[in-house]
Amino acid sequence: MTYPEDLQASLSAFHQLLSNEISYYQVEKRYIHREGQLVWCLLNVSAVKDDEGNPMYAISQFQDITERKLYEHQLKENEQKLKDILETFPNGVLTFDLKGSLQYANNMAEEILDTKQKDIISRQYDAHEWVITTIEGNPIARENLPVSIVMKTERYVKDYVHTVVSGSNQRKVLSVNGTPLYDHTGKLIAALLSIVDITVKKQTESELIQANKLLKRLAEQDGLTGVSNRRHFDNELQNYWESSLNNNTPLSLIMLDIDYFKLYNDEYGHQAGDDCLKSITKVIDQKLTDTDTVFARYGGEEFAIILPDYSAEEALNLAQKLHQSIQKLSIPHTSSPLCDEVTVSFGISTILPNQENKSSELIENADKALYAAKEDGRNSVKTYMEVNDNNTCTP
Helix, strand or coil: CECHHHHHHHHHHHHHHHCCCCCEEEEEEEEECCCCCEEEEEEEEEEEECCCCCEEEEEEEEEECHHHHHHHHHHHHHHHHHHHHHHCCCCEEEEEECCCEEEEECHHHHHHHCCCHHHHCCCECCCHHHCCECCCCCECCHHHCHHHHHHHHCCCEEEEEEEEECCCCCEEEEEEEEEEEECCCCCEEEEEEEEEECHHHHHHHHHHHHHHHHHHHHHHECCCCCCECHHHHHHHHHHHHHHHHHHCCCEEEEEEEECCHHHHHHHHCHHHHHHHHHHHHHHHHHHCCCCCCEEEEEECCEEEEEEECCCHHHHHHHHHHHHHHHHHHCCECCCCCCCCECCEEEEEEEECCCCCCCHHHHHHHHHHHHHHHHHCCCCCEEEHHHHHCCCCCCC
């Protein structure tokens, strides 16, 4: 007996057959078994006609498809469960077919991409609308995108980071995981991507990195002049000493001191003294074009310049140029016993580091040369070689 809910459709098709509107029909319908259970059948009905083409009777063929229908029902239930899971999944989920066209996007994917599935369905994964780039803003070749990698290698892609432009025209940073999808025969049919919006995380990381750089710079920087402080100088001197020792290269040090600076402060005030220090350090910093040099405030009005791989002659030439540049500033100093402008004294030391000497010797020698410049009337450049050429190894 036909299941009541399927009776109308079956009768309608049969009446069309009898009225000669159709000569054949096929329908899937349910029957009630004599034992009471439902049986699904595939019913094929054909009309047998007389010589004038009028239906005389019908031939019906039945095929039990109960097992198939149960399987289809279970499959639909599983698909719905999977869809429900995906729609509540905390990550965005996208699937792309073998041509690279979008097949599916869950709710979270719509939220992350600021768009609706209907607006992006069938869109290619490398479509220009996405504007996919690296975090630095560089374009990514199609073959290097996660979908391409998954389809080409049939391997899992983990934590692939790139940016996209969302439907609201916002640049978002995504972390992408990708995996291949197969049919029951093991044939690749699609690529599934799981996406997470890490824009805020990356912004926070970037801000933290910048903050740490700023803190590091502040910790290494003299607050008044902006050049390196004594702590940074000490660390860098030791680093360059070890590097010079390993590479068998010379290391030079220039120490300079502003002549009669206390008298300058007494005459013009501490604010003017600060401005004087800033002016002198600025002109020196502009002349130090080698990125490896370290210019530091050693203490008070005394400064030091570390010169990696500088010979004694090269260090002397640089010091003389700095001396001339400071003189050109013509900063008034009427209280100076030497002249009516600010002057600076320089001391230079050069050592070829070895296992028997220490970095402290470089400082001591430069300091002795600076002292000699002051004893010799100030406003001059002296090398340790001039003071005691027997104690310095000059490359």
